[in-house]
Amino acid sequence: MTTAHTVRKVGVVGWGAIGRVAGGALAAGGIPGAELVCIVDNRPLGEAAPAPQVSFEQALDSCDLIVEAAGQGVVREWGERVLASGTDLLVASTGALTDDELAKRLLAAGPGRVYFTGGAVGGLDLLQSVRGLGPLDSVTLTTTKLPSTLEQPWMDEELLDRMRSATGPVVVMSGTARDVPVKFPKSTNVAASVALAVGDLDAVRVQVVADPGALRTRHVIEASGPHGAYRFEVAHVPDAANPATSKVVPHAVLRSLAALAGRTGQIL
Ligand SMILES: NC(=O)C1=CN([C@@H]2O[C@H](COP(=O)(O)OP(=O)(O)OC[C@H]3O[C@@H](n4cnc5c(N)ncnc54)[C@H](O)[C@@H]3O)[C@@H](O)[C@H]2O)C=CC1
Numbered sequence: 533m534t535t536a537h538t539v540r541k542v543g544v545v546g547w548g549a550i551g552r553v554a555g556g557a558l559a560a561g562g563i564p565g566a567e568l569v570c571i572v573d574n575r576p577l578g579e580a581a582p583a584p585q586v587s588f589e590q591a592l593d594s595c596d597l598i599v600e601a602a603g604q605g606v607v608r609e610w611g612e613r614v615l616a617s618g619t620d621l622l623v624a625s626t627g628a629l630t631d632d633e634l635a636k637r638l639l640a641a642g643p644g645r646v647y648f649t650g651g652a653v654g655g656l657d658l659l660q661s662v663r664g665l666g667p668l669d670s671v672t673l674t675t676t677k678l679p680s681t682l683e684q685p686w687m688d689e690e691l692l693d694r695m696r697s698a699t700g701p702v703v704v705m706s707g708t709a710r711d712v713p714v715k716f717p718k719s720t721n722v723a724a725s726v727a728l729a730v731g732d733l734d735a736v737r738v739q740v741v742a743d744p745g746a747l748r749t750r751h752v753i754e755a756s757g758p759h760g761a762y763r764f765e766v767a768h769v770p771d772a773a774n775p776a777t778s779k780v781v782p783h784a785v786l787r788s789l790a791a792l793a794g795r796t797g798q799i800l
Pocket residue numbers: 545546547548549550551572573574575601602603604605606624625626649650651652653717718719721722725774776777778781
């Protein structure tokens with residue numbers, strides 16, 4: 533049986549390191565079955581943008597899929613309205629889901645559907661599959677980045693000094709996937725993504741490490757339980773303009789869009 537496909541009309545919210553690359557590829561026809569219809573950003577984008585810059589409300593009128601590539605605040609502020617308007621939402625800032633109430637509301641909202649991109653980490657599909665065998669005993673994530681990408685307004689001078697003068701790795705926070713993405717909102721969404729796969733924010737122990745030698749951003753996921761042991765390690769080249777974000781992330785968004793547009797064979 534053949535299925536009639538409609539072209540997904542995509543709006544990108546956030547024209548930064550992720551949005552520009554993902555939106556640019558969409559505008560160039562890189563994802564069969566999906567087209568870039570509009571862009572939302574709180575900064576003026578000028579003539580060079582490949583689709584009209586519109587308000588969020590206008591985007592909801594013209595799109596059937598919104599890609600969030602702007603920050604956790606946008607998911608908090610707009611997530612439910614996107615879904616209630618019947619528009620699907622692909623979320624990059626998964627850290628917003630550490631708020632249980634918001635997560636419940638988003639997962640219950642509709643008729644639009646919410647999706648999460650795997651972003652900078654791999655292995656989420658397998659970790660999600662493992663849930664079928666029962667709970668894991670231990671899940672850890674260690675994220676190592678350049679110190680400048682981890683500086684936060686809540687840090688005291690002593691910690692900032694240690695990070696800035698470090699000659700080797702410095703642990704800047706240890707916590708759970710519930711605590712960490714709130715403290716590093718632009719840098720540790722991956723912790724929430726691992727927790728989404730495992731199904732438990734509190735079960736995922738996270739270490740955030742600042743390392744002046746981290747020319748590549750590393751994420752190491754280790755998990756074990758009665759049924760097996762799992763280890764996924766990535767070392768990404770950071771985006772040149774925004775080294776907090778790994779260069780691969782817009783391509784993870786594009787992969788998610790290809791799956792949603794449903795035009796290619798796909799490992800889901
Ligand atoms: N799941 C994952 O693995 C990853 C997730 N992220 C998430 O994606 C977000 C975006 O990442 P990048 O593109 O690297 O950031 P970026 O800082 O390069 O770009 C963000 C863009 O969003 C715009 N923006 C911010 N707030 C807005 C608002 N309220 N309304 C409209 N536009 C707004 C900014 O003006 C900017 O153009 C990050 O903040 C982070 O939460 C980032 C990297 C990996």
